[in-house]
Amino acid sequence: MMKTDEKLIIKGKRIDGRKPEDVRKMKMEVGVIPNAEGSALVSFGKTTALASVYGPRPLHPRHLQESDTGLLRYKYDMATFSVDERKRPGPSRREIEISKVSREALEPALFLKKFPRTVVDVFVEILQADGSTRVTAINAASLALADAGVPMRDLVVGLSGGMLDGKIVIDLMGKEDNYCDADIPIAYLPSKKEITLLQMDGRLTPEETKKIVRDVLHASKKVYEKQVEALKKKYSE
Amino acid sequence: MMKTDEKLIIKGKRIDGRKPEDVRKMKMEVGVIPNAEGSALVSFGKTTALASVYGPRPLHPRHLQESDTGLLRYKYDMATFSVDERKRPGPSRREIEISKVSREALEPALFLKKFPRTVVDVFVEILQADGSTRVTAINAASLALADAGVPMRDLVVGLSGGMLDGKIVIDLMGKEDNYCDADIPIAYLPSKKEITLLQMDGRLTPEETKKIVRDVLHASKKVYEKQVEALKKKYSE
Amino acid sequence: MMKTDEKLIIKGKRIDGRKPEDVRKMKMEVGVIPNAEGSALVSFGKTTALASVYGPRPLHPRHLQESDTGLLRYKYDMATFSVDERKRPGPSRREIEISKVSREALEPALFLKKFPRTVVDVFVEILQADGSTRVTAINAASLALADAGVPMRDLVVGLSGGMLDGKIVIDLMGKEDNYCDADIPIAYLPSKKEITLLQMDGRLTPEETKKIVRDVLHASKKVYEKQVEALKKKYSE
Amino acid sequence: MKSNYIIKLLEKNERLDGRKLDEFREITIEKNPIERAEGSARVKMGKTDIIVGVKLELGTPYPDTPDAGVLRTGAEFNPMAHPEFETGPPGEDATEVARVIDRGIRESETIKVEELCIEEGEKVWMVYVDAYPINHDGNLIDAGSLASLVALNSTRMPKLEEDDKINREELKGSLPINHQPITVTVGKVNGKFLVDPTFEEEKVLETKLSIAVTEEDTVVSMQKSGNGPLSDDDVDKMIDVAVKKSKEIRKLISNGKKTTKSKAKANKSGKSKDGS
């Protein structure tokens, strides 16, 4: 976390005018990639993630197949133009790690045992990055999986929280992410009350940490509702 | 295409003394690599390409085999010392593209369907590069395939044409290639009258473009004759 | 070999106080990696190599298996922090070559034909490099193979010799290696009197070369004894 | 089977989606969908959907053009865009797409690269053009070239601070542009020529010729792709088609609207699957 002299919360408002507990304007659209079995485009402010799902389909080469379960693969990728300085193509160590924990965030929501020898592929492209990209990606992936008709125990909601100028804030944008005291991305199955992704970077007391986790879980309800709305919109058309 | 103040055609002569429609001195020699089933060394002036052919041979790994046809593989590679600034080993994007279009230039000349589950490998090394390397390579590959006894509908002739100081010229050398208005490499099956490779870089009117294509096809007869002569020489020995 | 004005042998003593024919203080410990079937830690002065052996175990993928023999694989790797300037991870050309000649140094000591379709894996990590790393690695590998119970015709002893200020010296340390007139690493099966690795870098007369080889073979007895002692210590515990 | 049906229809000068042989699918152009990029565009041709982003970085010029900026064009076959695309570095088809897009821009001198020199031989602007197919339903070269052109036209220059730090919050003008090349790919099968092939149509084509043409009707680049042969007369016809269609498509980008319908488009029948 870098330091800045700039105040990032002034008179209770964040630099984009939000209150600490506010989530940025969300856009969620399902079924945006005709070739894919499921897809979704999700924005939180200027952070935009596009997800597509292919599968369950037979896994090749066959020696990778598991006879008692299907597998999930998850590829998180940042477009070269999604960030200020052009990102080099090809997976960075950061992208490899995020792909791993994101896959683990989605697996508990799926019934992979019902699809032995298959794979479900989730590809996520970050088109624009302005903070909280991995959780935005998880929302897109969750919708794309639902759109693909992959059976799910629950939708998976992604949302971040943090500490900024001593205040708990929800859904960090890029500049907040750079200068905040802490950043906690979380994935959550709201109706199951299950946390499936949890990371943290920063400097917090144990009690602050626990409080932020709870505040994020609380705020995730709004994201869940937006996901449901997006799915309804697609299927009511 | 770069600009130069230098005149590249003076009194109807090019910098190496050729007339616009002249092809550089060609050397073609067949059967130069004892290990290969077919091989050829071809020079157009200082541009030199060496080609070897292995196959038809069984394709491995087997899952790449096609039950109804043989495959052609073509690897165009520039030797590190073939150009002014040392080329890094390993395939560049340019070499990958040239390998693709060159393979497509040769496929129509072969009866690959007669050799299911096999592969014919063509390896071409550019030993010296002084313009028109990809077409020089195709001449070497054509001769190497014939030398290998791979059945062919026709020889494949490679030749380039372009526009220089407002004149149509044939067989661009390196310096001409750098400063010309346009460069059109072509592969052609002369007796079948089939164009199998066609690329163009530069700035031309549509009519100029069409005219250069025809002039190259016309001039390709000389290259074809040289190929036939090289094969005869080998088999009359 | 670089040049230096510094004298590296003064009054018959080398910079670390050794006589020309002395081997540095050796430490050899067997059975240091619980997961491995065999392992050993070997130091010659500040040069330290750690070896582990897995196998004979079935070789995958299966098409690499040989029906009439087992295979040996040998990976020599230098830790990033083993040398002054951080070594980049991943195999360098030097490490690839050393892995090859070291594998060939060990193969004659093994009865690989008795273990068809299997592989014996030897992994060696150079933890600290102060000259003579490849031969230190071979001593570690030899002990690790013996510790793993892989049947052996003989232990394989690694030791280097060279020429320094006109004197034959045994077991070159890093600074000596940099400035010596020649460096000859050797692997040897003492009771079989078989040289299985032999390399040389430097400037020597043919007679000097032959003499150094013999002197190294002679001195290797001490290394052999140390290997035997380390094995006894492990198995007497 | 579908392939046979496509060919059968073509014999009657008809296409699966009701288009004429020389008719593009509906083209939708979105300028600057990626606010954080220096320039960007999203182009849809029917169901083919591609995003191109432009980034500007500092770099060193090529030794033989010490006073010119550098263009770098990339394209990947994103596995998101088609079930047959795989993860990994670009293969030969993706490499060809990137290089053909690149040549159209480079040979037409779309960018005034000589205005991108900061310090001769030492420091120039690098222009990175990266194409991300989102949905592949054929004709990636034309869609990607068009998106690249629109993205370059929309590109704003970041400010270069005195310490050579790039300030992307202050933009000082547009990327200097010379020309407006449009790439038109003409496919051939059974003696028929058609433009803007869908994915299924591409499978039955014998060969394609991609031709980039500027607003002055100058041909700047050609690329034959696919192993079927062409005659000299074929080439003539394909060039003529490309020149004609390039004019129509160019109008789409010059009319200034953010989203545009191809004027060449005429929905003819309810069977249309790919054009709406």
Add this chain to the structure above:
Amino acid sequence: MKSNYIIKLLEKNERLDGRKLDEFREITIEKNPIERAEGSARVKMGKTDIIVGVKLELGTPYPDTPDAGVLRTGAEFNPMAHPEFETGPPGEDATEVARVIDRGIRESETIKVEELCIEEGEKVWMVYVDAYPINHDGNLIDAGSLASLVALNSTRMPKLEEDDKINREELKGSLPINHQPITVTVGKVNGKFLVDPTFEEEKVLETKLSIAVTEEDTVVSMQKSGNGPLSDDDVDKMIDVAVKKSKEIRKLISNGKKTTKSKAKANKSGKSKDGS
């Protein structure tokens, strides 16, 4: 089968090696085993054995922190350390271990990076921390983080000669250190929480939460790993365990002894396989 037995024991709050659920295996710390590195440490937790080496090189700072040194942390799953590890570049598990170790150091501001600037924007010290597992018997993150911390504490600065040559024979003081983060990984299975899992225990865990805590009880990094879920209450409990255990382990490195026994260790029974 062994897995079932492990779970059965856990129901009775027992472990295969006789430890309590919140008990680490014996920890052995060796400072500077690699004389040629600028800093190093070898840490054993039971049979888990890992070596970390620190190298200092010159480099250029990141553009957004022109006056700060740069930390680079690497870890490979050395095939030497476990029969299932394979040669090749780091996979996702090794990458995760490296990045979690990295974040503990980075977020706690262990290193005073601002003191590693030599020339603003141009030249800074790069601190390379490379972890080499020697024997993997579980809990590589905690062992690797602890070894990294000890290695950094033991790191001596090489002298920078006037011509920017690094002289590693003359060392002029220690690497400037701020904080002492300890990472404690808490595993969960069947509603039970346990620390310092062995390799066999890791196989039965539903999920783990790795938490780095400084000497001020500040939480600086968390990483959930594994696809089992957690509740908010679970997270609370795991944080509490980590804060408590981090204090115990920190004593091991602050007491100055080169080799130390974990005070938390209590050998209880002859069945112990992993703790001695």
Add this chain to the structure above:
Amino acid sequence: MKSNYIIKLLEKNERLDGRKLDEFREITIEKNPIERAEGSARVKMGKTDIIVGVKLELGTPYPDTPDAGVLRTGAEFNPMAHPEFETGPPGEDATEVARVIDRGIRESETIKVEELCIEEGEKVWMVYVDAYPINHDGNLIDAGSLASLVALNSTRMPKLEEDDKINREELKGSLPINHQPITVTVGKVNGKFLVDPTFEEEKVLETKLSIAVTEEDTVVSMQKSGNGPLSDDDVDKMIDVAVKKSKEIRKLISNGKKTTKSKAKANKSGKSKDGS
């Protein structure tokens, strides 16, 4: 079977192609076949055919030799040269060939690298030596080493313009050369020693020892390859053979003819397959 026959013949001190055990195949040397390289050579030993090209580029010296040019030697097993060679990065055998060629040049101080320094610690000439086997019929190390030596002897220095641009059209003198090392590989099988093995002979050899010897009979490099053992007496004999043969081969390059026949060659019989 052919292998058995080769061994049987060797028992009678005979070889398939009629050569004596210590006899090289006919050696043909072509100087500067690649006009565009700074130096080049093509060497045939019987059917083994290899081209080496030399390029000079600017680079930075190694930190420990700031006033010396840098040698970089590469070799690939070009798939063109043998049906068993595959495309892809160099494997261990190709890496060994490149490194053995490299050591012969480096250790003999063939190149006066100290004369290749342009600005101490900053800028030196890099000498790239790249070997391309064209046809592999055994003994690539000797053929590649000889071709490298001839190529280096034929190398002309490009002119360095004031702006550090390399002008390869004006050449100002030769690469400074000290020594003329010749590498001779001696193979061993069934107690017999032979030189210049063909591909088929290499398959039956137990081991080989490649020895580079200068014009002063100085041994500068040795490399044992293959897993058969040697005794100390074997090494003595192999060194003696190498010293003797190196003198004969050196004559080939010093006599100034562009194409030369090995004086050691004596065509004995019509059965000869590999020697003409």
